[in-house]
Structures are given as C-alpha cells and as structure tokens.
Amino acid sequence: LKAVMTANRYHFVHCHSPIGGVVGRLVARQTHTPCMYTAHGFHFFKGSPSLNWMLYYPVERTLARLTDTIVTINEEDFSRAQTFKTSHTFRIPGIGVDTKRIEAITIDRTLKRKSLGIDSDTDFVLLSVGELNENKNHETIIRAIASLKEPTLRYLIAGTGDNNDHLERLIRELGLERQVTLLGFRDDVIEVMKASDCFVFPSKREGLGMAALEAMAAGLPLITSNVHGINDYSIDGVTGYKCSPEDASGFARAIRTMQLDFDLSHQMGLHNSESVKAFDVDRSKTEMRRIYSQFLQDKPT
Incomplete structure (x- = not known):
C-alpha cells in the first residue's frame, strides 16, 4: 500500500473499516498523504465489554492523531470522537437509505x-x-x-x-x-x-x-x-x-x-x-459533499 500511495501521490485517502482504518492511516502518515477516516461504529460504547475498551479504544484514540478528519455515523461515536486529538470531526446519517x-x-x-x-x-x-x-x-x-x-x-x-x-x-x-x-x-x-x-x-x-x-x-x-x-x-x-x-x-x-x-x-x-x-441517502450524499469540500479547502493541492 505504501508503494501504491507513493507512486500515485493521491490528493487524500479516505479509510473505512477497523483494519483498513489502521493500515490506511499508518501509510498515509508515512507518505504525507492527507487522511480521512469513517468509523462505521466504534467497538467501544456504553455497555460494551471491557475487553473492547481495552483493545479498540486506545488504538482509535492513538490513530486519531494521524487523522485529519474523522466521520462518524451515530451520536455516541460522534461525542466520543470529539474527545480525540484530530483536526475535524463530523457526523453523517449513515450511508443513507434510498x-x-x-x-x-x-x-x-x-x-x-x-x-x-x-x-x-x-x-x-x-x-x-x-x-x-x-x-x-x-x-x-x-x-x-x-x-x-x-x-x-x-x-x-x-x-x-x-x-x-x-x-x-x-x-x-x-x-x-x-x-x-x-x-x-x-x-x-x-x-x-x-x-x-x-x-x-x-x-x-x-x-x-x-x-x-x-x-x-x-x-x-x-x-x-x-x-x-x-x-x-x-x-x-x-x-x-x-x-x-x-x-x-x-x-x-x-x-x-x-x-x-x-x-x-x-x-x-x-x-x-x-x-x-x-437518514435518506440524498442527505448523506449532501453531507459528504460538504465534508469533502471543507477537507480539500483545508488541504489544498
């Protein structure tokens, strides 16, 4: 992935899923590529097992420092992400329902x-x-x-x-x-x-x-x-x-x-x-366009 990102010199990378989010953000840091991450539901939340907090919470909190923008899809995750050290945090209504x-x-x-x-x-x-x-x-x-x-x-x-x-x-x-x-x-x-x-x-x-x-x-x-x-x-x-x-x-x-x-x-x-x-898909698309627009303004190419 590092070789691909180095060769193509992407304007930015948008990571999804826990593993993709870890690998993508680490490589983005190494290649000086602006990075956005969508959390499709943190594994740590109110009422989740203690093991989830011990394993996933420190990873997400640490990687947030390598992330320019975090996008969440629910209110609890949005509130949690706002406590992380990242430039911007947004909430969208999921991927949207047609x-x-x-x-x-x-x-x-x-x-x-x-x-x-x-x-x-x-x-x-x-x-x-x-x-x-x-x-x-x-x-x-x-x-x-x-x-x-x-x-x-x-x-x-x-x-x-x-x-x-x-x-x-x-x-x-x-x-x-x-x-x-x-x-x-x-x-x-x-x-x-x-x-x-x-x-x-x-x-x-x-x-x-x-x-x-x-x-x-x-x-x-x-x-x-x-x-x-x-x-x-x-x-x-x-x-x-x-x-x-x-x-x-x-x-x-x-x-x-x-x-x-x-x-x-x-x-x-x-x-x-x-x-x-x-939670309509058109609303989700509108929110993501706004987030991308702000992201690119903050990270001009």
Whole structure:
C-alpha cells in the first residue's frame, strides 16, 4: 500500500473499516498523504465489554492523531470522537437509505406471505435481517417466542452465517419448526419486509443498522435493542419498543403488545416511514459533499 500511495501521490485517502482504518492511516502518515477516516461504529460504547475498551479504544484514540478528519455515523461515536486529538470531526446519517426506492416497491401481500410459507392472514409476522452471528442476537428472539407459546406468531430470519446450524438446533429443541424460519440469503428483502408486520432488531452492537432503517422506510414498527447507533432512531413507545439485548422477557412483552394492539403498531409504522427520511441517502450524499469540500479547502493541492 505504501508503494501504491507513493507512486500515485493521491490528493487524500479516505479509510473505512477497523483494519483498513489502521493500515490506511499508518501509510498515509508515512507518505504525507492527507487522511480521512469513517468509523462505521466504534467497538467501544456504553455497555460494551471491557475487553473492547481495552483493545479498540486506545488504538482509535492513538490513530486519531494521524487523522485529519474523522466521520462518524451515530451520536455516541460522534461525542466520543470529539474527545480525540484530530483536526475535524463530523457526523453523517449513515450511508443513507434510498427511501424513494423502498416506497416505490409494491407487492401482493397475500401471495408474498404464501410464498414465505404463511397461509393465515391472522398470523403476526416478525422479521429480522442480518448475518447469523452472535452480535445479531437472533437467539434471544427465538427464546422470547418460545416463552409466549402463541402459535399465531411467525418469525422469519433473512441472512446467512456461522450460527445457522446452532439456530436450527435451537429451533428444533424448542419445538418452533412451524413458527421460526431461516430464510437464508434473499434478494427480495424489501418485499419480505412489506409482507411482515413488525421488524425485530436485537443486535448487541450496531454502528447504525441499515436493515432497521430500511424496515422503517417499508412502514414497519420496530422492536430493537437499546444500544449504540440503534438509539439514534429507535425511540421506545414511538418507533416501537426497546429492550436490553439479553432481555428475552422484555422482548416477549414487546412482541405480544405489538401483536395485540394493531392500531398502535400501525401508527408506529406510519411514523417510521416519515421519520426515517432524516437518514435518506440524498442527505448523506449532501453531507459528504460538504465534508469533502471543507477537507480539500483545508488541504489544498
């Protein structure tokens, strides 16, 4: 990378991801290249494990000294980055949600639900979208559903990952084969959202959470964890409900409340389809253009 940057003499480098952020900023320092870094969610945050603070926090704090501009995507990270020794710190509304595209997608809800194995109009369909791993925390929702013993609840999980076999075993052990379905990879996620009744997002950590924002744009109420970037848009009692990531009982109560009160969940979904526009992709692009413009003014070529 040092050879590439030396040969091409870039006006500046914009780093992303933890490893790319480390390598890119070290080489930028060695080659005297102006450097910008977007943090797509620090691994240290309120409630995160102590090990995350011991490992990641000192690295980010130290590398901030080598960074001309840090861009964050949630309020907690923005506040933290402002304590670092860097020239400029900005916050953008994530990479942005294409709300117009999502709004334009239409489905035959009955046919779509049938294609997903849901034959009854009275079933209440929960949906999660995300990699099958420990952080996405699908197991907590599966256990919450098992505790409710309500056969009209259906839980769809779209995604692939290392936890697939573990989740399949758990579903069998709890006798939820009819209620919980692992959909695997889907290229029709927005259509599946529009065939669902509620979006569940129990992650232990999220820089922001594009899947939940897309669900809001699709008009769904949310049931989320109360951590990190999710807190930027998930408001308890307004967008839906929030629980601690490991609180299966709390998630169960939220699910049951949402299922029983159609008017409430419907109003929350309508609210979400409007409030999510604060995270629209056009706004993100406008913010990044402004940041690039200021960056280049500060670092003339």
